[in-house]
Amino acid sequence: WEGCCRSKKSGAINPQILKSSDKVVDSIDIEDISEKAVFCRCWRSKNWPYCDGSHNAHNKSEGDNVGPLIVTKKK
Ligand code: FES
Numbered sequence: 504w505e506g507c508c509r510s511k512k513s514g515a516i517n518p519q520i521l522k523s524s525d526k527v528v529d530s531i532d533i534e535d536i537s538e539k540a541v542f543c544r545c546w547r548s549k550n551w552p553y554c555d556g557s558h559n560a561h562n563k564s565e566g567d568n569v570g571p572l573i574v575t576k577k578k
């Protein structure tokens with residue numbers, strides 16, 4: 504499958520976040536989430552790893568349809 508092995512120079516998904524790292528990995532303790540957390544999946548957020556709404560501009564300019572991952576705690 505071609506999509507699995509994109510190089511950093513062409514077709515990179517991540518345009519700006521922690522580019523000096525070999526791999527961007529985030530860890531959130533579930534106990535630190537109060538009721539809901541909204542995580543970015545478009546790689547354009549200025550508040551990584553959380554969504555800041557930047558996906559809206561990305562979707563509009565690129566004709567894409569990406570959105571965040573919303574994690575909610577059971578009450
Ligand atoms: Fe990336 Fe919202 S800013 S999903």
